[in-house]
Amino acid sequence: MSRAFVNEDAAGGEAPRYPLPPPDDPGYDLAAARALLRGADEGDSASAEAATGYVFGEPKLRSQVERILAEARADGNERLEQLAERFLRRATR
Numbered sequence: 001m002s003r004a005f006v007n008e009d010a011a012g013g014e015a016p017r018y019p020l021p022p023p024d025d026p027g028y029d030l031a032a033a034r035a036l037l038r039g040a041d042e043g044d045s046a047s048a049e050a051a052t053g054y055v056f057g058e059p060k061l062r063s064q065v066e067r068i069l070a071e072a073r074a075d076g077n078e079r080l081e082q083l084a085e086r087f088l089r090r091a092t093r
Contacts, residue, residue, distance in 0.1 A: 018047070020032060020035060020052065023053070032052035032061065033068060036054060036056050036087070037068065039056075040056055056090060057089075058091065059091045059092075061091070065088055065091070066084075068080065069081060
């Protein structure tokens, strides 16, 4: 596992929370995609995956992550851009 995704302090604090709408909400997949990217950024993909029911790189979320990638580029958010690109590379496997 890449050191970039390891949170060595994870056991010392409260598990991150990922506020999500109900799964039948039309915005659920976008919220789930954002949660997965946030989890990856915080080094806790496992909690985000458990909260969303999706894995990092889930092909079903491709269009949502492409939207997030466009927003990240427009905002100059290089870290989010990097994570979204990594997600999309994994989604094609």
